[in-house]
Amino acid sequence: MDHGKVAEFLGQFVADAGAVGSAGAVVIGHRLGLYQALAEGPATPEEFAERTGCVPRYLTEWLRNQAAGGYVSYDPATGAFSLTEEQAFCLADPNGPNLPAAFLIGVGYLKAESKLTEAFRTGDGVAWHEHDDDVFVGCDAFYRPGYVAELVPSWIPALDGVEEKLTAGARVADVGAGLATxxxxxxxxFPRSTVVASDYHAESIGLARKQAAEAGVADRVDFEVATAQTFSGRDYDLVTMFDCLHDMGDPLGAAHHVREALAPDGTWLLVEPYAADRVEDTLNPVGRLYYAGSLFLCTPNALSQEGGYALGAQAGEGPVRRLAEEAGFTRFQRVAQTPFNVVYEIRP
Incomplete structure (x- = not known):
């Protein structure tokens, strides 16, 4: 036995075990607005208590935990804690990456651990709607910044002729839309276009309706509680799916239905998690993050549905391409990618 390697592994354990509890601490900070409050300027725990209305003793442990993890900065000369510009952007800025939402998802899906443990023995699924509400709200909040940054400025322009259609006025089906960001x-x-947002999860569609009303676009977005295999409408110019095909028990049935719902010159915009085709190329920090989510959310949901598929969040391009071909699509290309997503243009 190499004791140096044992020590190295124990070091990894300490980092991971500390991250487990710290995830909960991030969520507490998110719920209480602590990051936004700390972004106002440096503060000792006592000063921070006055600023936030929270109890100093709890804040002391929270601030020290966050500083130990590099999420908050500490000045030993003054005893004050603060956020750097970069930390504030990632943790407190509504236009930033909103990293606390990712921890909200994790804390939410960990509540289903006992169900998943039993599923390992039975092979049963754990459906999306069986999870805690933090999962639904967290997913929308975490993915939103990426969609804001990429969807309209980059992904749609990468599609052949789609931006022009949307500008002139097109019919769009957003399938598996969740809270419909x-x-x-x-x-x-694209105010001349109309969008039909569908999801099988009625609670998410209910929240989506509220968001549409608040955004002032309720007259241009319709909502439907439906699966990817049953959403209504035909002759769509564009059908979109964002980070959801791999969650489905019957992605082939969904692909067939998209093919039937598209206009002859329509486009299927499919966005999936970034993944390499070889397992060894997914064994990295991003892959680890996705495999954890896939273990608790994506794969169990697929196994809860009919269809016989369970692609998981790291399926890679090969299986997705084969599904499109089996469904009758003849054109398939990768048109964009980020460190977290791959964007496919699929056409009849």
Whole structure:
């Protein structure tokens, strides 16, 4: 046994174990607005208590935990804690990456651990709607910044002729839309177009309706509780799916239905998690993040549905391409990618 390697592994354990509890601490900070409050300027725990209305003793542990993890900065000369510009952007800025939302998802799906443990023995699924509400709200909040940054400015222009259609006025089906952030972004950017947002999860669609009303686009976005295999409408100029095909038990059935719902010259915009085709190329920090989410959310949801598929969040391009070909699509290309997503243009 190499004791140096043992020590190295124990070091990894300490980092991971500390991250488990710290995830909960990030969520507490998110719920209480602590990051936004700390972004106002440096503060000792006592000063921070006055600023936030929270109890100093709890704040002391929270601030020290966050500083130990590099999420908050500490000045030993003054005893004050603060956020750097970069920390504030990632943790407190509504236009930033909104990293606390990712921890909200994790804390939410960990509540289903006992169900998943039993599923390992039975092979049963754990459906999306069986999870805590933090999962739904957290997913929308975490993915939103990426969609805001990429969907209208980059992904749609990468599609052949789609931006022009949307500008002139097109019919769009946003399938598996969740809280419909993507639907609202398209409706806001292309006011002559109409969007039908669908999801099988009625609670998410209910929240999506509220968001549409608040955004002032309720007249251009319709909502439907439906699966990817049953959403209504035909002759769509554009069908979109964002980070959801791999969650489905019957992605082939969904692909067939998209093919039937598209106009002859329509486009399927499919956005999936970034993944390499070889397992060894996914064994990295991003892959680890996705495999954890896939273990608790994506794969169990697929196994809860009929269809026989369970692609998981790291399926890679190969299986997605084969599904499109089996569904009758003849044109398939990768048109964009980020460190977290791959964007496909699929056409009849």
């Amino acid at each position: 993507t639907s609202l972004l398209m409706a806001q950017a």
